[in-house]
Amino acid sequence: MMDLAHPVTSLDPYATDIQGEGRRLRELGRLVPVELIGSVRAWATAHHTVGETIFTHPDFRKDPANWAAYQNGEIPPDWPVLRLILIDSMLNRDDPHHGRLRSLVSKAFTPRRIESLRPRIQEVTNELLHRFTVTAPGQVIDLRAEYAFPLPMQVICEMFGLDHDRRVRLAADYSALHDSRTTSARLQEANCGVEDGIRELIDKKRQNPTDDLTSDLISTHDQHDGRLSSRELSETMVLILFAGHETTQNLITNAARELIEHPYQLAVVRAASGPGWPKAVEETLRRTGPVNTVMFRYASTDILIPGTGVTVRRGEPVVVCVGATGRDPERFGETAEVFDPSRSNAGQHLSFARGAHYCIGAPLGRMMATTA
Ligand code: HEM
Numbered sequence: 600m601m602d603l604a605h606p607v608t609s610l611d612p613y614a615t616d617i618q619g620e621g622r623r624l625r626e627l628g629r630l631v632p633v634e635l636i637g638s639v640r641a642w643a644t645a646h647h648t649v650g651e652t653i654f655t656h657p658d659f660r661k662d663p664a665n666w667a668a669y670q671n672g673e674i675p676p677d678w679p680v681l682r683l684i685l686i687d688s689m690l691n692r693d694d695p696h697h698g699r700l701r702s703l704v705s706k707a708f709t710p711r712r713i714e715s716l717r718p719r720i721q722e723v724t725n726e727l728l729h730r731f732t733v734t735a736p737g738q739v740i741d742l743r744a745e746y747a748f749p750l751p752m753q754v755i756c757e758m759f760g761l762d763h764d765r766r767v768r769l770a771a772d773y774s775a776l777h778d779s780r781t782t783s784a785r786l787q788e789a790n791c792g793v794e795d796g797i798r799e800l801i802d803k804k805r806q807n808p809t810d811d812l813t814s815d816l817i818s819t820h821d822q823h824d825g826r827l828s829s830r831e832l833s834e835t836m837v838l839i840l841f842a843g844h845e846t847t848q849n850l851i852t853n854a855a856r857e858l859i860e861h862p863y864q865l866a867v868v869r870a871a872s873g874p875g876w877p878k879a880v881e882e883t884l885r886r887t888g889p890v891n892t893v894m895f896r897y898a899s900t901d902i903l904i905p906g907t908g909v910t911v912r913r914g915e916p917v918v919v920c921v922g923a924t925g926r927d928p929e930r931f932g933e934t935a936e937v938f939d940p941s942r943s944n945a946g947q948h949l950s951f952a953r954g955a956h957y958c959i960g961a962p963l964g965r966m967m968a969t970t971a
Pocket residue numbers: 689690691701755838839840842843844846847850889890893894949950951952955956957958959960961963964965
């Protein structure tokens with residue numbers, strides 16, 4: 600009988616071999632106790648069906664008030680993932696607060712609003728590509744730094760009305776916050792940098808509102824009708840500003856790598872009668888997803904997970920290794936390891952999660968990657 604007191608393996612915080620780790624986890628069981636960075640314990644799964652159950656089960660919560668180890672003071676305040684888990688935004692809330700916060704921004708992510716961004720996304724992509732045309736033959740281009748990062752960065756910052764200088768500073772600070780190699784001094788500096796940057800932006804937009812998401816959120820907050828507190832305003836901005844950067848950047852670079860490593864599939868995608876770029880992006884989301892693990896859900900009561908024989912006890916956390924669930928042969932068959940954009944069920948992947956917290960930016964992420 601497995602329990603959290605006896606982890607059977609540890610998850611590599613540097614994600615050096617996501618797929619190898621996923622295979623090992625599947626061999627160990629459908630849902631197994633693991634150790635994370637800093638010896639924090641959680642249940643983990645690399646099985647598609649178990650992942651789906653966890654994302655959609657009504658008795659799992661996102662609010663860390665449900666995490667027993669945290670509430671008992673067992674998690675040190677400098678645990679590197681804590682900031683992400685404590686961010687006071689929809690990501691870490693349950694209904695009714697989750698629904699309230701999500702509805703305040705959802706109009707910025709409707710299919711129509713996202714479709715209206717297409718020409719601008721195309722324009723930014725063209726500008727970035729143009730720089731490559733003036734690169735001397737033989738000169739190396741860093742696709743990640745010079746293309747995959749600036750595209751989502753620019754598009755999302757424009758949604759918020761963020762100017763270039765503030766954007767560059769915020770990006771550097773935010774990257775530092777999510778790098779497990781950052782020193783504690785730099786961590787502190789980066790935390791202040793993000794908070795100051797968001798505060799400055801709110802002050803500026805309050806004085807000069809424009810047609811952007813920041814001004815919309817400020818106006819909701821300033822109605823003082825209880826829909827958005829000051830802390831929620833800034834934390835919602837931090838969440839949306841950054842939830843789409845690294846993810847979309849990884850999706851673009853992973854797709855490029857898949858297509859370079861599979862030249863036959865690249866030719867098929869390019870052919871007029873082929874599956875097309877959206878399918879290549881979808882297959883990348885399945886096979887080499889941009890997110891490795893989706894962080895904690897906490898059991899609000901003892902939950903027996905179907906098909907696993909495991910009961911997750913009240914207050915215990917679970918992570919879903921979505922970077923690996925896309926290669927679960929139980930769902931994607933014997934060819935689960937193969938990159939094949941013509942695959943009919945690639946879209947079943949869990950890269951955008953499922954259920955109430957399903958990625959609100961999925962249509963935007965897909966559009967940016969497909970355009971890129
Ligand atoms: C390809 C790129 C992307 C991937 C793979 C991705 C993945 C995810 C995943 C797995 C979640 C669920 C997290 C959880 O349940 O704990 C999520 C939530 C979220 N994502 Fe994305 N994301 C992407 C792009 C974006 C973009 C472009 C934006 C916005 C500009 C965005 C904004 C959000 C927000 C606000 C949430 C929280 C939703 C909620 O809690 O209700 N994401 N994303």
